[in-house]
Amino acid sequence: MRRPTRSTTRSRLRLRDRFGTGLSGLGSRPGRTLLTALGIALGIASMVTVVGISSSSKADLLAELDALGTNLLQVRPGQSLFGDEAVLPTDAATMLRAVPTVLDAVGVTSISGDVTRNEHDDDPYGLSVVATDGRLVDVLQLELASGRSIDAETQSLPVAVLGAVAAERLAIADASGGPTVTIDSVKFQVIGILKPHALHPDLDRSVLIGEAHARDDLGIDPNHSAVYVRVEPSLIEESRPILARTANPVSPNEVEVSRPSDALEAQTKVDQNLQNLLLALGGVALLVGGVGIANIMVISVIERRSEIGLRRALGATRGHISSQFVIEAAALSTLGGALGLGMGVAATWIYADSQGWSLAIPVQALLAGIAAALAIGAFAGLYPATKAARLDPADAVRPHG
Amino acid sequence: MTPALELRNVTRLYPGEPPIRALDGVDLRIDPGEMIAIVGPSGSGKSTLLNIMGTLDRPTSGDVLIDGIDTASLGDRQRSGLRSGRLGFIFQSFHLLEGMRVVDNVANGLLYRGIDRSTRLKRAREALELVGLADRAATRPPKLSGGQRQRVAIARALVGDPALILADEPTGNLDSQTSEDILELLEDLNAHHGATIAIITHDLEVAERIPRRINVRDGRVEDTAAPPPIPVEVPA
Ligand SMILES: Nc1ncnc2c1ncn2[C@@H]1O[C@H](COP(=O)(O)OP(=O)(O)O)[C@@H](O)[C@H]1O
Ligand SMILES: [Mg+2]
Secondary structure (H helix, E strand, C coil): CCCCHHHHHHCCCCCHHHHHHHHHHHCCCHHHHHHHHHHHHHHHHHCCHHHHHHHHHHHHHHHHHHHHHHCCEEEEECECCCHHHHHHHHHHHHHHCCCCCCCEEEEEEEECEEEECCCCCCCCCCCCEECCCCCHHHHHCCEEECCCCCCCCCCCCCCCEEEEHHHHCCCCCCCCCCCEEECEEEEEEEEEEECCCCCCCCHHHHEEEEHHHHHHCCCCCCCEEEEHHHHHHHHHHHHHHHHHHHHHCCCCCCCCCCCCHHHHHHHHHHCCHHHHHHHHHHHHHHHHHHHHHHHHHHHHHHCCCHHHHHHHHCCCCCHHHHHHHHHHHHHHHHHHHHHHHHHHHHHHHHHHHHHHHCCCCCCCHHHHHHHHHHHHHHHHHHHHHHHHHHHHHHHHHCCCC | CCCCCEEEEEEECCCCCEEEEEEEEEEEEEEECCCCEEEEECCCCCCHHHHHHCCCCCCCEEEECCEEEECCHHHHHHHHHHHHHEEEEEECCCCCCCCCCCHHHHHHHCCCCCCCCHHHHHHHHHHHHHCHHHHHHHHHHHHCHHHHHHHHHHHHHHCCCCCCCECCCCCCCCHHHHHHHHHHHHHHHHHHHHEEEEEEECCCCHHHHHEEEEEEEEEEEEEEECCCCCCCCCCC
């Protein structure tokens, strides 16, 4: 009697053919394939969109921050040892300008005063008054929507420059034609209106007046409530302690040095919660998509009972049958994933375009999307594949099983 | 000579109260080059017999040897290997994959042998030539008649040059003229290409053309070949 040997009796299916048989089932039912893949597609699309929109907006913000310069530091009085409000020495700005790593510095002084349109107007506009000098525009890189700003010539005159929100609230659209405002019943001529400024939203709600005018004509102490400092971009961290010591050599611990761009950058992370929620929703959609695939595959196994019987008769092992169905499910899901990527990128692109951002989707997110789809599909295919492999071949080849 | 198939005292019980004795102590031997008919009424155990001959099913007791190989101790991979390498199946309902071209359906007969695709297709074309369907290679099954479909299935069964071709009611879905053609094809493959074929049928007209008949009744077989065949009457 001949003994069985490995070479004569083992079934073999080439790797290519494994994939071929796995994919063959998809093409024969294109409609169903597409509908089943859609579940995964929606899940992946929503996740890609969430990640895409958030990273595009972040990229945009970071670009904006870069343009504004991340080398802007703010020096403010902190608290004294006894918990009182500290004050900055009057010459703080001058001293800071002398520090080698400091490119420029400008002090601002908050002044209490009611801003109104004229002396008969007593509506509260909720605006603050800030005295400063001509350096402010350069140091903060402020842009003017119209007119001119406080500068060397105008800082000693009774003139005002309006922040964007202030101008809007006072209903002054243009600095030409000599509009005026009153601050505590004193009239100021509006010579300029600022554009909104992302780093300094508080300036948007302010009315700027000349420091020299405030000191000489209004008798206000130029006690700087803050000094803005531009430092050498490569020496930002090193500069911080020097700035504190220079601003107040007697009690440097009563000085706070901060970086406004940090606060803005931190804002982008606040949205993380919402982003996580949306990602979780996308995850649920993926899960539902995976269950959908498993469902359809179970039906497919029942419908294709005779195909399974035939393949068993042709020599397919249980392993060949199960790998066929796992590959089919994984391919179905990956197809959905690819579809979803396309949809997600398109949605992100449309949204980013409407916001004037440029598209920035991390490649890792795209790869992760495809990998997730593949894994979900393979996992979803496991149960139906096992069912298919366990079919009794004799039963499966019987007519009308 | 190694028999293409040998059954020794094969019994198959299906669970039930009492158990259904679908096969009951069957002995059978088919030699290479033989063509036999397995006949019997519906429910007599023919399909059960064929499935056991084809290793799609296992006997409750008894031995099944295919091409000299005892199948009792074989695992799934090796039994599957026997089917891919030494057995060919033809079914009543053809079992073609409707979405695939005819030539690919035939080439599937070699799929689980690890043969590369171009060789499979080349041999599939040769097999289609043998069954007279060379010109339909690129057609898909839904466009074929029943007789043509069964020819495709026959080509698929013989493409791997198996030791034994098993056909379960191959003409069961065909009209009598087509049945006749299919039977002639099988006879020709047996006579001129050395194919060993076992055909299940309950069609007596079909059975009568085949010299060796196995009668199945209630799970027991009666072989017209043993005792030696009754001499065929030669028409005057
Ligand atoms: N999977 C099964 N489970 C239980 N009984 C079965 C099964 N398959 C066949 N049978 C029974 O075994 C007997 C033989 O069936 P079968 O081999 O299909 O006969 P045939 O092909 O001659 O019509 C019948 O009584 C049938 O009902
Ligand atoms: Mg039957």
